[in-house]
Amino acid sequence: MTYIAKPKFHHPGLKKNELGYTHRDYEGKISTLCAGCGHDSITASIIEACYELSIEPHRVAKISGIGCSSKTPDYFLGNSHGFNSVHGRMPSVLTGANLANRELIYLGVSGDGDSASIGFGQFAHSIRRGVNMTYIVENNGVYGLTKGQFSATADRGSKSKKGVTNTDNAIDLVAIALQLGATFVARSFSGDKTQLVPLIAAAIGHKGASFIDVISPCIAFNNHAGSTKSFDYVREHNDAVNRLDVLVGRDPIAVDYAPGTVQVVEQHDGSRIALRKIDADYDPHDRLGAQTFLAKHAAKGQIVTGLLYVDPDAEDLHSHLNTVQTPLNTLEADTLCPGSAALDKFNASLR
């Protein structure tokens, strides 16, 4: 409960990262979600990823829409500015914030109702524009806060807790993100932190639109037999194509990888991703191949997870708009206002 203050003290021997911050410095308020909620595991993974990357917490802007998932930015990075905006409109708010100050890290947190239904358009267009952000959808297939209605990512034929069968086709946000040109696309499972943490870290290091679909079971309304977003179902049908390690700085790549099984991706921020292949044929640099692979496996009822696509040379919206390096929110009249002499000339041209 948010009105219960979270105690500040911690074990004196708690490990510190490069900046001298402990895990605790990346935490937020106490979660008000249901005990066992998948979203809380994602929160923990975000904290872990930011700690490992040694990000200054206040240099992150956390932006969300409305819903259970969108409440979570209150539960991590308590020293960051957060914005719990309007239902389905996180992408536009994030886009504006990003335009105002290109130097912060933008973390967009959304849900399946927020991004696949009411905000489907904004999801699509922020991806199209290549906004430099990490866009995480905490995907549970239901509307949790309004008590268990199907969302647009619920699979056709899956059953609600009340026994109703979903007859609508599901939207696969990963497939859409690939089609719309996202330059970093991944899927993971809230129950698989070892896969999720490095994915989030790699997404933050990526310059461009990064999208991660995280299947996150709703313990209260979508964790029963007949659901395709339950813990049991996702574990049984999880088909990971790769596992990755994020290497910060110039550390040599660990030697214990078998030859030919690791692919190294250089990121724009200087970090590297070491991809350990599980499916030997999967190439995360092949957008079309990824789309086909996903479609084939979805037809078999498998949930493909891992880093599905990455373009290490991606550009972002600021490069498209050719904006100055200085954040726009720091510019003042001396550099923005053309002044009275220019105005006199302008007037003269209108006579």
Added chain:
Amino acid sequence: MSDKKPISSVNDFVVRFANVNGSGSASANEMFARAILRHGVPVSPRNIFPSNIQGLPTWYEVRVTEDGHLGARGGVDMMVAMNPQTWDKDVAGIEPGGYLFYDSTKPMPSTKFRDDITVIGVPLTAITNSTYTDPRQRQLFKNIIYLGALSALLDMDPKLIEQLIGEQYKGKEKLLSSNVHALHLGRDWALQNLKCPLGLRIRKSDKVGDRIFIEGNSAAALGAVYGGATVCAWYPITPSSSVAEAFTAHCKKYRHEPETGKAKYAIVQGEDELASIGIVIGASWNGARAFTATSGPGISLMTEFIGLSYFAEIPAVIMNIQRAGPSTGMPTRTQQCDIIACAYASHGDTKHVLLFPEDPAEAFEFAAAAFDLAERLQTTIFLMLDLDIGMNHRLCRPLKWDDAKQYDRGKVMTAEMLEEGRDFGRYLDVDGDGIPYRTYPGTHPTKGSYFTRGTSRDRYARYSEEGSVYADNMQRLVRKFETAQDLVPRPLQANAERPTKYGVIYFGSTSPAMDEAIGLLESRGHQLDRLRIRAFPFHSSVASFLAEHDFVYVVEQNRDSQLRQLIVNENGIDPVRLVPITHYDGTPITARYIAKAIGDHQDHLKVTPLRKAVS
């Protein structure tokens, strides 16, 4: 010809061009208006255009007015009828004694004319076809040829038109000389074959002065450049699109770093109005000056975000170029019909600041000021233009800027202030003006962060559903709105020569018609004090004006008398004392209309004493 005498007037008449949309007539017609300005004679042109790209009828009306009456006048003294589709209506609309100018290449039956007007036929198509072979050239030069013929008929100085052509085609010698040639083809034909000049004439004068000729949308966009806007997000909608387009053009000219060529601005065409306002809110939350431009339907879509801006206290500037509603309404016709929709936009208890510029010069000033107001008040500021100001060239005073001016960034707590140990409560009113401090994201590693939300929270931005906490916040927002009263542009009052108990309130694009109507009313013996409202919330002088007069007319361009409703609601006064004068057919209000409506009402008020009536 009947015995109706042809109208005779120097520097005071209305010429209307009836054209087909997409025929290239717009630039020739605009050149006609500019050429008259170059004679030192004020003009007030208006585009009357359809929601269409090619084929439908379009009109361009030029009011020539040495006295400087810039509102629409009503009536047509000379019709340049270039569109067969609208011929009958166009001919019928000419004032008795007026003139009809037409292309006489094909003979017309006499029933197509009137006998109380002067008919001037010029074989435009024949002249064009004998000179040009290319179909596109034929179409474009026909327009310049009629301009040439008109210059002879109206006694205009051809040198001044040549000068304009020279400026327009500077560096494009071939186009320049061929346009001048076309001008003289028409002019010479008229001089040789017609009795020139007509009763309508242009005579050189000196009434234009240093005034400029500009569209309100362009001026507002330049105001955004001067006011420091760096983020613009928009979605195309008539009549507002030209704001964003002009902002783009102005930024290309004024806002690139000379050394790097990089842009000191970001313009995004959103996927809809929801995204546009979302981008504005996100950018403003992060400390950039941001705006969007839209029209009625866009406002409807934006209202959820506008409520967030009000409640979470995030600056935003929305330029609303109003058009006739409701729904799609008349998208290319003017109205002042979004007053209530903007003043109280969004669900729950909300109130927003509205600015009402009267012309492009004020649109420039108010647009720049809107960004200071938005950051000072941390809320949405509406710049309420309309199609009449936004999309027509208007003669107005030159734009002015004080180079000593710094932007008012409002109450922003910096890292240094936080270091000093200043108490930061995002929704804490520290000095009684209802305005709290805010911090920009990324300010300080451990101090000053907060969670922005549309849900209720306490003074320190902590989530709360406590009734008293919620009410405390809502009361502070009322205090903030009271503070706004003294920050927004004040109403301007002009009193009649003699003391009177009658007053009139008006705003925005009604201004020039109202000023002219006052003269007409005075000539009928009606004395009226005037108050031009320039912003909402209303300054206390509005209440004083109401108290000083028995009856106050409220003149506006909508059906439901929306400003009057707002005045009644906010001032709690007896509605009977506020007389609505409304005009809402989509055309700009005219002085004649106002003078008649007010004059008739005034005549009614002169009650005959009862004893006299029964005796």
